[in-house]
Amino acid sequence: MKSPVRPPQPQFFSYLWASTGALLLVTVAFLFYVWTEKRIDQANELRYASHNLVEELRQSSDDLSRMARTYVATGDIQYRKHHQEIVAIREGRMPRPRNYENVYWDLVLADDRRPRASAAAVPLMQLMREAKLAPEELALLAAAKNESDKLVLVDIAAMDVRDAHDAMRATTMLHDAAYHRAKAAIMRPIGEVNDSVERRTRLLVEATSLDANLARVAFMCSALLLVVLVWRGKRKLDAERIAAMNRTQRVSRLYSALSQCNQAIVRSHNEAELFERICRDVVSYGGMQMAWIGLIDRELDRITVAASYGGGVEYLDELEVSLDAGAPEGRGPIGLSYRTGQPYWCQDYQHAPETAYWHARGARYGWASSAAIPLRRNGDIIGFFAPYANAVNAFDQEVQNLLLEMTLDIEFALKNFDREKVRQQADQRVHYLAHYDVLTGLPNRSQLHERARQLLEQARVNRTPAALLMLDLDHFKDINDTLGHTVGDALLSELALRLTSCLRDGDMVARLGGDEFIFVMPNMNSGEASDVARKLLDLIGQSHTVGVHDLRVSASIGIAMYPDDGHDVETLLQRADAAMFQVKRAGRQDFRFFTAAMQQRAARHLQLVNALRYALEREQMHVVYQPQVSLKTGRIIGAEALLRWSTPELGVVSPGEFIPAAEESGLIISIGDWVLRQAVRQARAWLDAGLPSLVMAVNLSAVQFRAADLPAHVAQVLYEEGLPPEYLELELTEGVAVQDPQGAIATMNALHDRGIRMSIDDFGTGFSSLSHLKKFKVYKLKIDQSFVRDISTDAEDKAIVAAIINMARSLGLTTIAEGVETVEQLEFLREQHCDEMQGYHISKPLPPQEFEALLSKQRD
Numbered sequence: 015m016k017s018p019v020r021p022p023q024p025q026f027f028s029y030l031w032a033s034t035g036a037l038l039l040v041t042v043a044f045l046f047y048v049w050t051e052k053r054i055d056q057a058n059e060l061r062y063a064s065h066n067l068v069e070e071l072r073q074s075s076d077d078l079s080r081m082a083r084t085y086v087a088t089g090d091i092q093y094r095k096h097h098q099e100i101v102a103i104r105e106g107r108m109p110r111p112r113n114y115e116n117v118y119w120d121l122v123l124a125d126d127r128r129p130r131a132s133a134a135a136v137p138l139m140q141l142m143r144e145a146k147l148a149p150e151e152l153a154l155l156a157a158a159k160n161e162s163d164k165l166v167l168v169d170i171a172a173m174d175v176r177d178a179h180d181a182m183r184a185t186t187m188l189h190d191a192a193y194h195r196a197k198a199a200i201m202r203p204i205g206e207v208n209d210s211v212e213r214r215t216r217l218l219v220e221a222t223s224l225d226a227n228l229a230r231v232a233f234m235c236s237a238l239l240l241v242v243l244v245w246r247g248k249r250k251l252d253a254e255r256i257a258a259m260n261r262t263q264r265v266s267r268l269y270s271a272l273s274q275c276n277q278a279i280v281r282s283h284n285e286a287e288l289f290e291r292i293c294r295d296v297v298s299y300g301g302m303q304m305a306w307i308g309l310i311d312r313e314l315d316r317i318t319v320a321a322s323y324g325g326g327v328e329y330l331d332e333l334e335v336s337l338d339a340g341a342p343e344g345r346g347p348i349g350l351s352y353r354t355g356q357p358y359w360c361q362d363y364q365h366a367p368e369t370a371y372w373h374a375r376g377a378r379y380g381w382a383s384s385a386a387i388p389l390r391r392n393g394d395i396i397g398f399f400a401p402y403a404n405a406v407n408a409f410d411q412e413v414q415n416l417l418l419e420m421t422l423d424i425e426f427a428l429k430n431f432d433r434e435k436v437r438q439q440a441d442q443r444v445h446y447l448a449h450y451d452v453l454t455g456l457p458n459r460s461q462l463h464e465r466a467r468q469l470l471e472q473a474r475v476n477r478t479p480a481a482l483l484m485l486d487l488d489h490f491k492d493i494n495d496t497l498g499h500t501v502g503d504a505l506l507s508e509l510a511l512r513l514t515s516c517l518r519d520g521d522m523v524a525r526l527g528g529d530e531f532i533f534v535m536p537n538m539n540s541g542e543a544s545d546v547a548r549k550l551l552d553l554i555g556q557s558h559t560v561g562v563h564d565l566r567v568s569a570s571i572g573i574a575m576y577p578d579d580g581h582d583v584e585t586l587l588q589r590a591d592a593a594m595f596q597v598k599r600a601g602r603q604d605f606r607f608f609t610a611a612m613q614q615r616a617a618r619h620l621q622l623v624n625a626l627r628y629a630l631e632r633e634q635m636h637v638v639y640q641p642q643v644s645l646k647t648g649r650i651i652g653a654e655a656l657l658r659w660s661t662p663e664l665g666v667v668s669p670g671e672f673i674p675a676a677e678e679s680g681l682i683i684s685i686g687d688w689v690l691r692q693a694v695r696q697a698r699a700w701l702d703a704g705l706p707s708l709v710m711a712v713n714l715s716a717v718q719f720r721a722a723d724l725p726a727h728v729a730q731v732l733y734e735e736g737l738p739p740e741y742l743e744l745e746l747t748e749g750v751a752v753q754d755p756q757g758a759i760a761t762m763n764a765l766h767d768r769g770i771r772m773s774i775d776d777f778g779t780g781f782s783s784l785s786h787l788k789k790f791k792v793y794k795l796k797i798d799q800s801f802v803r804d805i806s807t808d809a810e811d812k813a814i815v816a817a818i819i820n821m822a823r824s825l826g827l828t829t830i831a832e833g834v835e836t837v838e839q840l841e842f843l844r845e846q847h848c849d850e851m852q853g854y855h856i857s858k859p860l861p862p863q864e865f866e867a868l869l870s871k872q873r874d
């Protein structure tokens with residue numbers, strides 16, 4: 015969009031064409047003048063030639079008379095010859111001497127030679143006809159010639175008379191009145207012709223002189239015009255050259271502004287910096303008086319100044335510019351540009367109606383032109399670039415092009431900033447993800463190492479102790495498995511908040527993934543570390559409301575001290591881990607400091623786990639079977655499958671040692687599965703062998719029990735091995751129900767529905783509540799051997815065992831006592847009406863063949 019611009023001045027080329035035209039005129043006038051002059055010359059020449067010819071007629075006539083008279087007077091023959099020659103020449107019978115008009119017939123040389131060279135022989139009358147004489151003149155001359163010819167005859171007659179010696183008569187003939195009349199008759203037409211030629215020549219010369227004067231005037235005028243045009247053309251050329259020079263300078267200035275703009279883009283780190291630079295460059299290099307960049311405030315529908323530069327920036331103080339077409343401040347160049355989406359060039363700021371609202375204000379700063387160029391981001395107008403100049407029509411095509419190009423560059427830069435911003439955000443995100451745990455916002459493992467290293471370095475320099483606590487939630491996996499990961503994650507976030515509240519300035523807590531948190535506490539001794547651990551356990555032990563769930567969790571904490579337990583993060587972590595492992599082992603929900611013994615245990619644990627990974631594939635495991643006997647009948651009614659493991663390196667490892675390692679490492683899933691299949695297969699084999707039927711009891715760890723597909727899997731194994739479910743009993747520990755009683759009940763129901771029996775192993779050592787026990791679909795309680803061991807001596811154990819048997823009976827459950835080694839124990843159990851027993855008193859766990867032999871005996 016544009017406001018009007020003044021029309022352009024005539025160009026140098028117009029003058030060049032006009033000058034060429036004038037030169038043409040000068041040439042034509044000059045040629046015309048030359049032509050007129052030539053015509054005058056020709057007329058004069060014609061008059062001269064006519065005069066000569068007429069004169070020749072007169073002269074020859076005179077000469078003939080003179081020759082005839084001289085001959086008559088002297089009798090000299092020479093004159094008669096001259097007379098003949100004159101006639102011969104005039105009639106074209108003899109060559110005409112050159113310059114015949116000047117010939118005097120008396121200048122004949124003594125030797126009778128002619129003094130002049132002769133030319134062609136042409137009759138005088140022919141010459142006269144060729145001399146372009148007028149017809150009436152020719153007629154007069156012909157008449158004169160005729161008269162002269164008649165007189166020639168008289169001359170000849172007189173000369174003949176003289177030859178007849180009558181000189182007197184001859185003289186009279188040449189001098190009488192008739193002769194004179196004849197002479198006069200010749201001269202009259204000649205005179206008339208002369209007059210006619212004179213008159214005609216004069217008239218022609220006069221007419222041509224007029225033309226010549228006209229030509230002269232035309233020549234002078236056109237020459238003057240040419241001079242004027244050349245002068246003005248030269249002035250224009252100079253002006254244009256200066257203008258071109260100025261333009262070149264201006265354009266190069268503008269381009270240097272553009273180049274500055276590009277440099278600004280390269281150098282600027284953000285929008286604000288770029289806008290400032292652009293405004294400064296367009297003023298410093300682009301010939302503008304002032305420039306500003308305004309951004310659209312969408313909420314207020316107004317333009318706010320983002321950057322400005324130049325003389326008169328005070329103009330912008332409290333400047334009102336809006337985009338509202340209904341308000342006067344919204345109908346200015348910016349408003350117009352916004353609505354059309356086009357740049358608006360206001361070439362006469364002080365008189366343009368669209369700037370009326372700001373005229374008074376702008377006049378104070380001398381604005382004569384202004385522009386509003388939209389700035390776009392992703393195609394949307396986000397603001398305006400507004401340069402001001404103190405000359406009208408400041409925005410010619412070149413300036414417009416430049417400003418538009420600058421604007422495009424700014425938009426390009428904005429796009430780059432956006433890209434850079436996205437990249438930086440991505441970098442920050444990557445950095446964040448690399449150093450922080452997304453779920454809790456706590457530092458992650460890598461950040462922990464970095465920060466912990468710094469804290470330990472501080473401790474080293476300050477010679478102060480520091481504590482590293484490793485906290486692991488107990489049975490957190492159960493929450494994930496039963497309530498889902500969303501609840502688990504929410505609980506972790508909540509816990510992270512609570513844990514952070516325990517920290518002093520300078521302490522740090524990190525999440526290592528899963529449910530493990532690490533605390534690094536500089537300047538802390540072991541006493542303070544115990545306090546912190548207690549506090550943490552308290553905090554965690556409080557109930558946590560997550561959605562509809564009211565959750566209670568506990569944690570195990572291992573503590574390693576700097577510098578006593580280690581000097582570097584890795585060592586301290588390892589040792590805190592070992593301490594925590596011991597807490598887990600000892601029943602969880604507690605804290606412990608690292609000790610050297612723990613380290614050994616931890617190392618042993620690691621060794622076991624590593625070896626366990628290859629135990630099955632290296633066929634290092636086998637299953638033994640311990641008989642279970644009915645106290646009533648004394649017959650073997652069942653067998654407990656017990657796993658055995660030995661390796662060349664470790665020798666025989668007790669299940670009490672490797673089973674917990676397998677559970678903690680998750681290897682129990684595959685190992686337990688293998689045991690189940692072995693036991694089921696063995697039971698089927700014994701059935702097939704026709705041995706007395708028995709129930710095969712298989713230990714199932716809590717980890718196995720929590721597997722979602724357990725019931726289906728067990729049923730599948732039974733089906734594949736062909737053993738009816740009533741021949742299998744799964745020994746569950748009380749622990750299976752601690753975390754999620756409802757889930758445990760559901761699993762037990764599913765197993766029960768498939769006809770699979772369940773017993774509770776080690777009853778009395780765990781935390782099963784009787785209310786739960788009622789709901790469990792178990793049919794047997796196994797009294798833990800720790801109670802059985804001392805029943806013959808320890809009254810308390812006796813009471814406990816009796817109570818368990820009674821309680822089981824009241825619940826309709828069968829009881830079995832394990833670890834029965836002596837007759838006394840057996841007797842006491844029988845007294846208490848315990849149903850079954852298992853122990854060394856009957857048999858140690860036996861390999862299949864030996865068990866088979868024992869069973870065979872029973873058959874006998």
Ligand SMILES: Nc1nc2c(ncn2[C@@H]2O[C@@H]3COP(=O)(O)O[C@H]4[C@@H](O)[C@H](n5cnc6c(=O)[nH]c(N)nc65)O[C@@H]4COP(=O)(O)O[C@H]3[C@H]2O)c(=O)[nH]1
Nearest residue numbers: 656657669670673689713714715833834835852853854855
């Ligand atoms: N002192 C003494 N001990 C007796 C007597 N009678 C039996 N025992 C031992 O008592 C343990 C009974 O198994 P448990 O309570 O289920 O306790 C088992 C069981 O919890 C676990 N275990 C063994 N095999 C497996 C298995 O295949 N899967 C799972 N999950 N756990 C198993 O390891 C524990 C230890 O197993 P074992 O060392 O085989 O130890 C067995 C057995 O050898 C006795 O009269 N005196």
